[in-house]
Amino acid sequence: MHSSELQKLFNEVDVHGRANLVWEYGEFVVTREYYGNKVNLYTLPGLYVEIYYSPDMLKIIKIQQTTDLNKFLPFIDVKI
Numbered sequence: 001m002h003s004s005e006l007q008k009l010f011n012e013v014d015v016h017g018r019a020n021l022v023w024e025y026g027e028f029v030v031t032r033e034y035y036g037n038k039v040n041l042y043t044l045p046g047l048y049v050e051i052y053y054s055p056d057m058l059k060i061i062k063i064q065q066t067t068d069l070n071k072f073l074p075f076i077d078v079k080i
Helices: 003-012 015-025 070-075
Strands: 027-034 037-044 047-054 059-066
Touching: 003 015, 003 037, 003 047, 003 059, 015 037, 015 047, 015 059, 027 070
Parallel strands: none
Antiparallel strands: 027 037, 037 047, 047 059
8 A cells, every 4th residue: 555545545434444454564663651541653655653551441542644753762672
């Protein structure tokens, strides 16, 4: 699937559809914590996606596209 098609589809589907797209096309990058929730960053062709998981509720809260990767930089182990 081309990146423009994937972006369009991602914006049209519900949270379950977004989870399926991440499962099929995504590659895990890193996890960070945000107010007690785990936020996993995935890269897909043409976009980055955050999956917010609540350990207290034992479920995914939301899945959204992001362009702000700076909030993940402190969690990425860069080796040169």
